[in-house]
Amino acid sequence: MSQSVFDTLVGQDAAVAQLRAAASGTGMTHAWLFTGPPGSGRSNAARAFAAALQCPEGGCGHCESCHQVLAGTHVDVALVVPEGVHLLIADARRVMERASRAPVRGRWQVTLIEDADRMEDRTSNTILKVVEEPPPHSVLLLCAPSLDDVLPTIRSRCRLVPLVTPSPSAVAALLERDGVDPAMAAFAARAAQGHIGRARRLATDEATRTERREVLALPGALGNVGGALAAAKNLVDAAKAEADALAALRDEPEREELATALGAGATGKGLTGGTPRGGAGALKELEKRQKSRGTRTQRDALDRALVDLAAFYRDVLALQLGSAVVPVHVDMTAQAEALARGTSPEATLRRIEAVLACGTAIEGNVNPQLAVEAMALALR
Numbered sequence: 314m315s316q317s318v319f320d321t322l323v324g325q326d327a328a329v330a331q332l333r334a335a336a337s338g339t340g341m342t343h344a345w346l347f348t349g350p351p352g353s354g355r356s357n358a359a360r361a362f363a364a365a366l367q368c369p370e371g372g373c374g375h376c377e378s379c380h381q382v383l384a385g386t387h388v389d390v391a392l393v394v395p396e397g398v399h400l401l402i403a404d405a406r407r408v409m410e411r412a413s414r415a416p417v418r419g420r421w422q423v424t425l426i427e428d429a430d431r432m433e434d435r436t437s438n439t440i441l442k443v444v445e446e447p448p449p450h451s452v453l454l455l456c457a458p459s460l461d462d463v464l465p466t467i468r469s470r471c472r473l474v475p476l477v478t479p480s481p482s483a484v485a486a487l488l489e490r491d492g493v494d495p496a497m498a499a500f501a502a503r504a505a506q507g508h509i510g511r512a513r514r515l516a517t518d519e520a521t522r523t524e525r526r527e528v529l530a531l532p533g534a535l536g537n538v539g540g541a542l543a544a545a546k547n548l549v550d551a552a553k554a555e556a557d558a559l560a561a562l563r564d565e566p567e568r569e570e571l572a573t574a575l576g577a578g579a580t581g582k583g584l585t586g587g588t589p590r591g592g593a594g595a596l597k598e599l600e601k602r603q604k605s606r607g608t609r610t611q612r613d614a615l616d617r618a619l620v621d622l623a624a625f626y627r628d629v630l631a632l633q634l635g636s637a638v639v640p641v642h643v644d645m646t647a648q649a650e651a652l653a654r655g656t657s658p659e660a661t662l663r664r665i666e667a668v669l670a671c672g673t674a675i676e677g678n679v680n681p682q683l684a685v686e687a688m689a690l691a692l693r
């Protein structure tokens with residue numbers, strides 16, 4: 314049983330001390346910016362803080378209020394999670410509207426925006442109004458990878474909560490506390506490079522472990538141009554399959570829900586036939602969201618693969634330089650050693666750069682297939 318909502322924030326002692334103090338009234342303010350690398354737990358930290366703000370005991374972790382905040386059902390805590398490539402302006406307007414209401418049950422009207430780095434400038438400007446003139450009971454919690462991901466006009470008005478990448482041993486301890494076998498916990502924590510959610514999935518989901526092995530098979534499949542292109546195609550196909558699977562699960566139910574809301578009957582067919590007034594616009598909006606979510610899912614999957622690949626080549630480089638660091642991919646040591654013997658550190662550095670460049674290209678809207686093919690050819 315959790316003793317405090319902050320218990321799951323492993324290795325974040327400075328941030329936890331700051332948030333505890335604020336929840337008990339010391340250093341409280343209306344706008345907060347949680348920064349930290351993916352998986353460091355910035356949205357968890359923001360959620361825990363929201364719970365602590367609403368809990369009569371400062372975040373006990375077991376009262377009804379704490380449970381509701383952590384489950385995302387508290388009436389005075391709005392969670393805004395951009396699913397697509399960008400946070401839509403319509404969502405930002407809803408945030409504005411909500412923030413100005415008085416709290417119903419809690420002490421604060423809390424709005425938590427995950428991935429605030431996905432706000433376009435005009436969305437940011439809408440949010441800025443809340444930050445500049447906060448309604449008396451409103452608290453805005455923003456999460457982003459780094460300070461540079463948020464407009465200076467916004468971040469200068471926020472209290473900053475920098476999170477650090479938790480150590481593998483801290484992540485392993487967290488997994489063990491949740492019942493994961495110690496050897497598996499240690500392997501998953503290291504392979505996930507401090508990404509808590511990824512570590513948990515690696516430790517508990519065989520399919521995730523299989524996907525990781527397939528990604529790490531890529532460096533060994535680059536013998537000739539044909540092999541490199543085939544490996545690139547496999548990587549992109551796997552990411553696309555993940556996006557398609559999510560779409561198959563969610564797109565149609567969302568269409569039906571919208572159709573029902575528009576009074577076109579429960580089948581959704583009314584939307585494609587005689588569209589009710591305003592229905593076409595709403596359907597277009599939904600399709601735009603779904604398409605953006607698909608793009609995001611595919612990019613996230615590729616990004617995970619690139620993080621694993623970059624770490625593999627970093628392991629190779631560490632071997633070549635005689636560094637004593639523990640490898641990220643302990644189960645790939647034989648492959649890393651073979652590559653370390655057969656190539657130069659300069660070549661390894663060029664490979665790491667190729668992997669990073671691929672990530673930058675995809676984030677910059679380059680066709681994923683082209684970006685990954687270019688990378689695979691550069692890795693040969």
Ligand SMILES: [Zn+2]
Binds near residue numbers: 369370372373379
């Ligand atoms: Zn509580």
